[in-house]
Structures are given as structure tokens and as C-alpha cells.
Amino acid sequence: MDRLSALELFVRVVERASFSAAAADLGISRPVATAAIKDLERRLGTRLLQRTTRHVQPTAEGEAYYRLCVSILADLEDADRNAGGGVGGLLRVDVPGNLARRLLLPALPAFLAEHPGLTVHIGESERFVDLVREGVDCVVRAGKLDDSDMVVRPLGVMQEITCASPDYLARYGTPGSPHDLDGHMMVGFVSSRTGRAMPLEFQVEGKTLDVMLPSRVLVSGADAYAVAARLGLGLVQAPHHRFENDLAAGALVEVLADFRPEPTPVSILYPSKRHLSPRVRVFVDWVATILGPHLAAAR
Numbered sequence: 001m002d003r004l005s006a007l008e009l010f011v012r013v014v015e016r017a018s019f020s021a022a023a024a025d026l027g028i029s030r031p032v033a034t035a036a037i038k039d040l041e042r043r044l045g046t047r048l049l050q051r052t053t054r055h056v057q058p059t060a061e062g063e064a065y066y067r068l069c070v071s072i073l074a075d076l077e078d079a080d081r082n083a084g085g086g087v088g089g090l091l092r093v094d095v096p097g098n099l100a101r102r103l104l105l106p107a108l109p110a111f112l113a114e115h116p117g118l119t120v121h122i123g124e125s126e127r128f129v130d131l132v133r134e135g136v137d138c139v140v141r142a143g144k145l146d147d148s149d150m151v152v153r154p155l156g157v158m159q160e161i162t163c164a165s166p167d168y169l170a171r172y173g174t175p176g177s178p179h180d181l182d183g184h185m186m187v188g189f190v191s192s193r194t195g196r197a198m199p200l201e202f203q204v205e206g207k208t209l210d211v212m213l214p215s216r217v218l219v220s221g222a223d224a225y226a227v228a229a230r231l232g233l234g235l236v237q238a239p240h241h242r243f244e245n246d247l248a249a250g251a252l253v254e255v256l257a258d259f260r261p262e263p264t265p266v267s268i269l270y271p272s273k274r275h276l277s278p279r280v281r282v283f284v285d286w287v288a289t290i291l292g293p294h295l296a297a298a299r
Contacts, residue, residue, distance in 0.1 A: 001036040004076070007069045009036055010048065014058050014066045025090065077278040087279040088117025094139040097124035098222045098242050099266075099291070107290045111283075118279055137280045138270040140287060142239070150269040155288055156295025157263035158239040162200065163252040168232040178202040178209055178259055185234040188215030189225055200237050202259040209259075237261060241294055266295055 001009070012022035013033070023033040041048050048062035058066055077087065095104060100122055112118065123136070145152060164172075172184050178200075188197030197218055199210040217233045219225050222242065229236040229243075230251050246252040268284055 001032070001039070006036050006040045007073060009033055010040060011066060011069050011073065013037060013049065013056060014062065017056050019056060025092075074277045086117055087115050087282055089279055090119050090121060091279050091283055092121045092123070092136045093283065094123040094125055094136050096140065096142055096222070098239075099140060099142070100124050102241060103294060104287065104290060107286075111286050115279075115282065120283075137277075138268055138284060140266065140268050140291075142264050142266050144265065145267060145269070150271060153268045153284060153288070155266045155268060155291050157265050158241065158295060159263050160201075160237055160261040161240050161243065161254050162202075162235060162237050162256045162260070163229055163243050163247070163254055164235050165230055165232040165252055166250065168234065169253060169255070171232070174255055178204060178211055178256060181211055181213060181235075184213055186213040186215055187225060187228040187234040187236050188218035189236070190218050190220040192220065200235065201261040202256065203262055204259055208262060239264060263296060266291065 009022060009026060009028075012025055013019055016022045016025065019033050019037075020030050023030045026033075037049065044065070046061045047059055048065055050057050050059050050062075077089075101124075104122075108120070112120070140155075142158060168185075175181050175184065181200075186200055190196065191198050197212075197215055199212040202209045202211065213235065215234060217228050219228060222238070225236055225238065226242065226246070228234065230246065235255070243252050247254060268287055270280055270284070
């Protein structure tokens with residue numbers, strides 16, 4: 001293995017805390033990865049990694065060398081790009097499924113054509129991701145964010161709406177205000193953070209009102225949430241773009257439009273401990289360009 005590949009491998013082993021995961025990311029076998037790191041340590045004359053049966057973590061020398069390697073690799077990417085070589089390599093990202101399918105994936109062919117050396121691995125989730133440990137370069141997230149050491153780039157806000165099927169409204173009636181919801185049902189959307197169904201949220205006279213309604217169906221995925229709404233199983237709340245086609249087709253109807261929830265912020269996050277590599281930079285800028293027309297400016 002050449003010296004540059006060994007540096008890339010070492011960085012990936014530190015970030016994934018695993019020889020097996022790093023080897024899989026780079027498309028090599030675990031024995032090859034292990035031998036390459038041993039050769040690197042032998043050439044440097046110092047131990048870079050502390051190995052246990054469960055974890056791999058850098059020694060003090062390894063941590064310092066890791067920071068240097070990250071900087072060197074980022075500078076090399078910049079040099080290649082400035083010389084006309086463009087960006088390349090594997091980019092691992094994580095995006096909420098609906099945003100990925102409706103907005104990002106349709107525009108992805110043009111992005112890949114512009115950057116032919118780039119391979120993009122897209123994970124779909126809304127869960128917390130340990131970017132460094134899981135080897136993910138950046139994530140797109142909707143909602144208020146917990147404090148972390150991630151760099152956060154706000155992209156805008158999504159307008160949330162409340163919907164129900166025509167069949168549901170024929171059975172339960174159309175509420176005129178959040179105070180008319182006695183006797184109504186909701187499809188419970190279970191939070192990945194709390195494990196509990198989240199209440200419906202409304203803005204009433206400038207204040208937020210949370211309303212928890214009975215649920216006979218609880219789901220933890222956006223697609224199941226939309227299907228349950230179409231089947232008349234309760235009221236739902238989600239970003240407007242998620243139900244755009246259903247609203248146009250009459251499968252769902254917006255209710256309580258005068259009491260819409262507070263818009264949901266959308267952000268892209270990446271690790272603060274890394275230099276922002278060119279491939280991450282171009283992806284972050286591209287995401288902002290694609291999502292921008294669908295998002296309002298944050299107030």
C-alpha cells in the first residue's frame with residue numbers, strides 16, 4: 001500500500017474505531033488494513049493505535065498524527081481540485097428519507113456528472129448519527145438541534161401543515177380551531193429520541209399549543225405516517241412538501257391552516273474536528289442550492 005493510501009486508511013480507522021469498518025469503507029480486506037497500519041507504525045517508529053478486543057483508539061501520538069493526516073489529505077484534495085482534477089473519493093452522507101427521495105435524488109445525476117470522480121453513499125434516517133465514529137461526512141437534519149461539537153450550517157425552514165383524509169373528516173368533522181379537537185384522533189409519530197408519540201403543535205395567538213390526541217396507530221417512519229393519513233386513521237403533521245402530491249390529488253386535505261405549527265429549521269452538520277474537505281464542501285453547497293427553493297428563510 002502506498003503512503004497516501006496508508007494515511008487515508010489510518011484516518012478512517014481512527015474515525016470508525018474499527019479495522020473491519022475502515023477496511024470495508026475503503027474496499028480492502030481486514031488483514032490488508034492491519035498489515036498496512038503495522039507497516040506505518042514501523043516506519044514512524046511509534047505506536048499509533050491502542051487495540052482492545054472491542055475498540056481501536058489512537059494513542060497520544062496517534063491523535064496528533066491523525067490531525068496532521070486530516071490536514072494533509074484536505075490540502076491534497078484542494079490541490080487536485082485547483083489543478084483541474086476535481087473532487088473525488090467516497091462521500092458518506094445521511095439525509096431524512098423524504099428529503100432524499102423527493103428533492104435530492106432527482107437532482108443527483110447532474111451533481112455526479114459535474115463531479116465524475118465522486119461516489120456518494122446516502123443513508124436515509126432522522127436518528128442521531130455519531131458522524132466521526134460512523135464514518136459519515138455530513139448529515140441533513142430537520143428540527144431543533146441538541147448542543148454538540150458539530151459545525152451547523154442553517155439551510156432555512158420548512159412550513160409544517162396539519163392534514164387528514166376526506167374520509168376521516170367526513171367521520172370526525174373538520175375542526176375550526178385547535179380547541180375543537182375533542183373526539184378527534186391522530187396518527188402517532190414516535191420520536192426516535194424519546195420513544196414516545198409526539199403531540200400535534202399549533203400556533204395560537206403567537207404561542208405554541210401542544211395537543212396530544214388518542215392514537216390507534218403509531219408509526220416511526222415518514223412513509224408509514226403518510227399511508228396511515230391517506231387511510232383515514234387520524235390527523236397528521238408534516239412539512240408541506242411531503243404531502244404536496246396528496247393535497248393536489250385530493251387524497252389529503254389541510255385543516256387548521258390558520259394555526260400552522262412553527263416552521264421547522266433544516267440544517268446540514270459536519271464534524272468540527274475535521275478540515276472541511278473539498279468533496280464535503282461541494283456537497284454542502286449543492287444541498288443548499290437544491291433545498292433553497294423549497295425552504296423559507298429562517299426568521
